Amino acid sequence: MTYRDVVGPVCSLKFMTLLVALNPELLLLGARVQLQDNGYNGLLVAINPQVSEDQNLIPNIKEMISEASFYLFNATKKRLFFRNVKILIPATWKANNYSKVEQESYEKANVIVAHWYGTHGDDPYTLQYRGCGKEGKYIHFTPNFLLNSDFTAGYGPRGRVFVHEWAHLRWGVFDEYNNEKPLYINGQNQIKVTRCSSDITGTFVCEKGPCPQENCIISKLFKEGCMFIYNSTQNATASIMFMQSLSSVVEFCNASTHNQEAPNLQNQMCSLRSTWDVITESADFNNSVPMSGTELPPTPTFSLVQAGEKVICLVLEVSSKMAEADRLLQLQQAAEFYLMQIVEIHTFVGIVSFDSQGEIRTQLHQINSDDDRKLLVSFLPSTVSAEAETSVCSGLKKGFEVVEKRNGKAYGSVMVLITSGDDEYINNCVPTVLSSGSTIHSIALGSSVAENLEELSHLTGGLKFFVPDKSNSNSMIDAFSRISSGTGDIFQQRVQLESASEIVKPHHHLKNTVSLDKSVGNDTVFLVTWQTSGPPEIVLFDPNGRKYSTNNFTSNLALKTARLSIPGTAKPGHWSYTLNNTHQSLQVLKLIVTSRASSSAVAPATVEAYVEKDSTHFPHPVMIYANVRKGFYPIVNATVTAIIEPETGDAVTLKLFDDGAGADIIKNDGIYSRYFFSFAVNGRYSLKVHVYQSPSISNRVYSVPGSHAMYVPGYIANGNIQMNPPRKSMGRSEEEQAWGFSRVSSGGSFSVLGVPANPHRDVFPPCKIIDLEAVKLEDEVTLSWTAPGGDFDQGQATSYEIRMSKSLQNIREDFNSAILVNTSKLNPQKAGIKETFTFSPKLFTNEPEYHLDGETEESHRMYVAIRSVDRNFLKSAVSNIIQISLLVSQNSAPVLTRDYLILRGVLTAIGLIGIICLTIVITYYTLNRRKRTAKKENGSKSLRINVQYTFLLRCDP
Numbered sequence: 001m002t003y004r005d006v007v008g009p010v011c012s013l014k015f016m017t018l019l020v021a022l023n024p025e026l027l028l029l030g031a032r033v034q035l036q037d038n039g040y041n042g043l044l045v046a047i048n049p050q051v052s053e054d055q056n057l058i059p060n061i062k063e064m065i066s067e068a069s070f071y072l073f074n075a076t077k078k079r080l081f082f083r084n085v086k087i088l089i090p091a092t093w094k095a096n097n098y099s100k101v102e103q104e105s106y107e108k109a110n111v112i113v114a115h116w117y118g119t120h121g122d123d124p125y126t127l128q129y130r131g132c133g134k135e136g137k138y139i140h141f142t143p144n145f146l147l148n149s150d151f152t153a154g155y156g157p158r159g160r161v162f163v164h165e166w167a168h169l170r171w172g173v174f175d176e177y178n179n180e181k182p183l184y185i186n187g188q189n190q191i192k193v194t195r196c197s198s199d200i201t202g203t204f205v206c207e208k209g210p211c212p213q214e215n216c217i218i219s220k221l222f223k224e225g226c227m228f229i230y231n232s233t234q235n236a237t238a239s240i241m242f243m244q245s246l247s248s249v250v251e252f253c254n255a256s257t258h259n260q261e262a263p264n265l266q267n268q269m270c271s272l273r274s275t276w277d278v279i280t281e282s283a284d285f286n287n288s289v290p291m292s293g294t295e296l297p298p299t300p301t302f303s304l305v306q307a308g309e310k311v312i313c314l315v316l317e318v319s320s321k322m323a324e325a326d327r328l329l330q331l332q333q334a335a336e337f338y339l340m341q342i343v344e345i346h347t348f349v350g351i352v353s354f355d356s357q358g359e360i361r362t363q364l365h366q367i368n369s370d371d372d373r374k375l376l377v378s379f380l381p382s383t384v385s386a387e388a389e390t391s392v393c394s395g396l397k398k399g400f401e402v403v404e405k406r407n408g409k410a411y412g413s414v415m416v417l418i419t420s421g422d423d424e425y426i427n428n429c430v431p432t433v434l435s436s437g438s439t440i441h442s443i444a445l446g447s448s449v450a451e452n453l454e455e456l457s458h459l460t461g462g463l464k465f466f467v468p469d470k471s472n473s474n475s476m477i478d479a480f481s482r483i484s485s486g487t488g489d490i491f492q493q494r495v496q497l498e499s500a501s502e503i504v505k506p507h508h509h510l511k512n513t514v515s516l517d518k519s520v521g522n523d524t525v526f527l528v529t530w531q532t533s534g535p536p537e538i539v540l541f542d543p544n545g546r547k548y549s550t551n552n553f554t555s556n557l558a559l560k561t562a563r564l565s566i567p568g569t570a571k572p573g574h575w576s577y578t579l580n581n582t583h584q585s586l587q588v589l590k591l592i593v594t595s596r597a598s599s600s601a602v603a604p605a606t607v608e609a610y611v612e613k614d615s616t617h618f619p620h621p622v623m624i625y626a627n628v629r630k631g632f633y634p635i636v637n638a639t640v641t642a643i644i645e646p647e648t649g650d651a652v653t654l655k656l657f658d659d660g661a662g663a664d665i666i667k668n669d670g671i672y673s674r675y676f677f678s679f680a681v682n683g684r685y686s687l688k689v690h691v692y693q694s695p696s697i698s699n700r701v702y703s704v705p706g707s708h709a710m711y712v713p714g715y716i717a718n719g720n721i722q723m724n725p726p727r728k729s730m731g732r733s734e735e736e737q738a739w740g741f742s743r744v745s746s747g748g749s750f751s752v753l754g755v756p757a758n759p760h761r762d763v764f765p766p767c768k769i770i771d772l773e774a775v776k777l778e779d780e781v782t783l784s785w786t787a788p789g790g791d792f793d794q795g796q797a798t799s800y801e802i803r804m805s806k807s808l809q810n811i812r813e814d815f816n817s818a819i820l821v822n823t824s825k826l827n828p829q830k831a832g833i834k835e836t837f838t839f840s841p842k843l844f845t846n847e848p849e850y851h852l853d854g855e856t857e858e859s860h861r862m863y864v865a866i867r868s869v870d871r872n873f874l875k876s877a878v879s880n881i882i883q884i885s886l887l888v889s890q891n892s893a894p895v896l897t898r899d900y901l902i903l904r905g906v907l908t909a910i911g912l913i914g915i916i917c918l919t920i921v922i923t924y925y926t927l928n929r930r931k932r933t934a935k936k937e938n939g940s941k942s943l944r945i946n947v948q949y950t951f952l953l954r955c956d957p
Helices: 007-022 057-075 143-147 151-155 158-171 265-269 275-280 320-342 370-378 392-407 426-436 453-460 475-482 808-813 898-937
Strands: 034-036 039-041 043-047 084-089 111-113 125-127 138-141 183-185 191-193 202-206 227-231 301-306 311-317 348-354 358-366 414-419 439-445 464-467 495-504 509-516 520-529 537-541 547-549 554-556 561-569 573-580 587-597 605-611 615-617 622-630 633-636 639-646 652-656 671-676 683-693 699-702 714-717 720-723 733-736 741-753 773-777 780-786 799-805 834-839 861-869 882-885
Touching: 043 057, 057 084, 057 143, 057 158, 057 301, 125 158, 138 143, 138 158, 143 151, 151 158, 158 275, 202 714, 311 320, 311 392, 320 370, 320 439, 320 475, 320 520, 320 561, 320 587, 348 392, 358 370, 358 392, 392 414, 392 426, 392 453, 414 453, 426 453, 439 453, 439 475, 453 464, 464 475, 464 683, 475 495, 475 587, 475 683, 475 741, 495 509, 509 520, 509 587, 509 741, 573 587, 605 683, 605 741, 622 639, 622 652, 622 683, 622 741, 639 671, 652 671, 773 882, 780 861, 799 808, 799 834, 808 861
Parallel strands: 043 084, 043 111, 084 301, 111 138, 227 714, 311 348, 311 414, 414 439, 439 464, 464 741, 615 741
Antiparallel strands: 034 039, 125 138, 183 191, 202 227, 348 358, 495 587, 495 741, 509 573, 520 561, 520 587, 537 547, 537 573, 554 561, 605 622, 622 633, 622 671, 639 652, 639 683, 683 741, 699 733, 714 720, 773 780, 780 834, 799 861, 861 882
């Protein structure tokens, strides 16, 4: 393996720093949102191609962001606003003198406008998949939300909603409400409504009007027909992450207004820190100061750009290095598959090859038929040159020349760059690449590729892939399968269902089953590749038992591929295949299955795989994610497996989880996650994800996605209850599925440096526990959490360290000085298993505790956190911090509100009066009966006693 020192990357970084210093505008091309002089530049809003053209949509988007800019400016204390925004118009809309796209695409957008592809509501939300203080993926608005003014009653003005979602996206803060836990018991043992700040007021409302609190509560949940309605007029100014719809709310909760007791995601994910504390520690605040003076920021400027014709150029290396490890054959097979199956209809495609010089193999051809596709395949290189030197810049220069012949510029075009060479001059063409307006997807073959190749993709917003020199790797075809048009139209894009590869001995076979669900089936293709002179024996059965054999496949003997296209819509169910190696030598047999959506009314299930960072340094782990969805609905209960291939050595298989523990921050959000740290060597690693749901699971379950703004059911104004229209159901839904489904997606590549060449000591601690919870019953507290591993989220820890403190600052900043809880009888279980531990805080609260300020503190609150320890005494980070109350009422029941206590007192008094009255009446009748008896027995007695009592009791409700 080629040794990788640090000189190249450092020089590259210096070059890029100088380049940006000379021309900072270049960095905005294809890059994310940038902050400059208090203003955000480059915010991209993209409209999905499935959204019908509406003349009011664009003005409403502009109005929303303009309103948001001023609201944000005030909320951030005159520090931040939106300066310029681009709105990407889909190609499906009529041309209207819109500017042409450069490197913008739907898949790169910060904000998307798209239908749900379902029957549920129009909640705006932000897809967050990382922890506290880390950016999210995108904000999603539906066209209905932007066009229908009725939604403002429940969500508030759209500009305020945008700022709520922007805080999720940009700063990684979380919601301060909790629909699943609307109530909690505070430190005074009182039942409170989950909110922030706690100064926000309201009233419990039953079906017919206001009602006592005790009539509305069952075990920390509202009874059916009950809710807490907030007053429309408030004095509280926070918080935007709780209820931005209130007119008084103009701030984020800060240290003085934050409600640390509320059971919301912000407290859980950020260890009881306020949203403002998290926001002010962001890079945006560290790199800016408040604007001086009293002037408001300028109104945002908007640019409307529209995607035009799709133009692609393949830039393929043909140096002598491509003859190694069957690289050329793999390239030919993958490129043929890409041209025949992946590239969408009406796309213009050109082909360029290069070694030390570039060569145009074909100018642009538009794909309108299969004949056009076959013509393009005929221009693929069939041989390599004798020259070993490579020049990526020469290849790209020819590629730009090809695409510029169409419209004079390369704006909006795509370059698919494949190279195996160690080109040390790639940086020479970076300025040209940036100014071209083209997006570059790079595929690195083998271990000798220049380390800075991926910078071309990073700077232009392209994808990057790595293909190891292993004959049984499908990484090349998987990479081409991932490269789409970037329009966001999931009904037109090809979905990969299977990617199988195996070294097969003579007279042995590769055999398996692939499941086609009802959401796919159109344009279904089975692709088989091999290595020997002739194809293997192919046997394929559809769900009805129909047999397809080798003769039914269209073979290309030169490229060693065979392809079967199923006419119409392929039958849903299990397709069984067998590839028999009938030759006398072992060979690698591969099978790829792809399809498209079966209907424009039903979105197909998809998977998108990615990593948190493009590169890492040992021993820091890589966080792997797989976003599994049907339309925008998360799919839960799927089996998700990541396959990671290093430059040398065996592939690693890693199961991903959506359990809200370890690397996965939120349970059942459709994002499956895991730590990867089994680094074999330095260099590049390839990532692929398989998703499978067994047919034994009769229902496929979808949950509500992302972090979203709160919908307010109504307000109390001037003493009157004003209810908003009912919010559409956003609960989990189920879909009958008899066959299960399977999906495959490449997750691109990442790089690892600093891996020791020799065996090393354990340097991987247990992962941070992020789901610590507590339930208090009388004097005891029961903690629960998900067990971490001995190495991050794998294996088994050795012990737990639980500590308590009456000072939040103390336990957060000096965990070791907090009170230690005896956990000697607590033995950690394997990673992923739920742990519980019960103890009495009062047994430990009398122990001495050192505080950072040297002072003692009297408090009825106690803060608890945990960390785990492995067999080598490596300790995890401290968990999320929870708060418990030390107060216990005599009857162990939570204390209710003052109004309830008054009502209970009145009812008690009335009851006592009733008992007294009843006692008097009974006494009277008893005495009267005795007197009558005595009169009969003693007739001589003539005294009659007439006693009359009158009682009047008035009981008011």
